[in-house]
Amino acid sequence: MAQDRGRCRSADPPWGFWRSSRAFPLAPNAKRGLARVRLRKLDFIGINLTVPHKIAAFSQIDEANESATRASAVNTIRLRDKKLIGSNTDGEGFLRAIRTEFSVDVRDLRVLILGAGGGTGHAIAWQCALENCERLVLVNRTLEKANALAERLRPFFAGPRVLGPVARLEAVAWDEAALRAQLGDVDLIVNATPVGMSPSDPTPIPARLLAPHHMVFDAVYSPSKTSLLRAADEAGARGANGLSMLLHQGALAFQIWFDREAPIEAMRRAL
Structure with missing residues (x-):
């Protein structure tokens, strides 16, 4: 664009x-x-x-x-x-979207990112680290990429918060056993992959692992209700698609281009 x-x-x-x-x-x-x-x-x-x-x-x-x-x-x-x-602008756009959709700040959340090795996942992970979120779990098909990112982010998680023995920063394999071991200590699940853009795509995480306490944010915005968000509904979890992130990252891009505040309500109506 x-x-x-x-x-x-x-x-x-x-x-x-x-x-x-x-x-x-x-x-x-x-x-x-x-x-x-x-x-x-x-x-x-x-x-x-x-x-x-x-x-x-x-x-x-x-x-x-x-x-x-x-x-x-x-x-x-x-x-x-x-x-x-x-x-x-993805990281800041994500931050604003979470506030908009769930009325909570990322710094107060335990976050798991699916697809942390991609461009969107990298930006979101860095934003979570800069916000000093409670906990961050990086998941990627290629575990080496998640491990490399975790090493770059580790200085942000050196200090204790309120988690007791649970590690504040982890990189884990993308498989059901590893995800199951993490999700009890996670508030926000983020899909930062393109999985879900096709109506035939499966959920990027097994639906049976979702629970009512989870917030599920899918960065995919079309279709508006992905397989992951349908699974979240069925599990009683709160879910949101990426349309709000698209809006906010676009508003930030507008500021970069034109050196002025974006007409965000006009942009919202145009989506």
């Missing part, structure tokens, strides 16, 4: 100036160097990226802010003086 300088069709743009958005599909195996050259030539203010391009884009930008560097992934690019300047 890109913001260009052309006129949009709104008769009364809430931000007081004319802009439009355009979607540009990009194949995962696209020639990245060529794409980068073309982006510099376009009359765009900024670009939003989604899966599977966030990690690949990090190596293609000219400059990265702290959020992008931490996550090693980019979802927002600002074009300035022909330079591609990358940011990552």
Whole structure:
């Protein structure tokens, strides 16, 4: 998704100036160097990226802010003086979405992230660490990636909270036995993978492991009710899709592009 300088069709743009958005599909195996050259030539203010391009884009930008560097992934690019300047608004967008959907702060939660090795999972994990959440469990198909991220985050979890003997930071395998051992000491389950985007996708976590005390946040926003969220409903757990995260990360991207507060209510109505 890109913001260009052309006129949009709104008769009364809430931000007081004319802009439009355009979607540009990009194949995962696209020639990245060529794409980068073309982006510099376009009359765009900024670009939003989604899966599977966030990690690949990090190596293609000219400059990265702290959020992008931490996550090693980019979802927002600002074009300035022909330079591609990358940011990552996923972590802060997630933080605001959890407050909106569950009326609680991440710092007070024990969090388990499915797909911690991907760009979205990295950003969310870093945000949880920066917020000093009660506990963080990193789950990934490739356990080595979860272990590597855990080592980077370990300094944030050096001090005790109120958990007694339970480890505050763990990286675990993505299998039922490992998940079962963790979920009794978890409040918030986050799906940071694309699993659920297809109606035929299974739940990324066995439905029988969900319990009424869990909050389930699925970063997937289409379809609005994924198999994971249906399973949460059946278990009596609270659930929310990724639409609120999309809204808030988009509002943060707007601020990066235009150096002003986003018209978030107008954006909410447009979703």
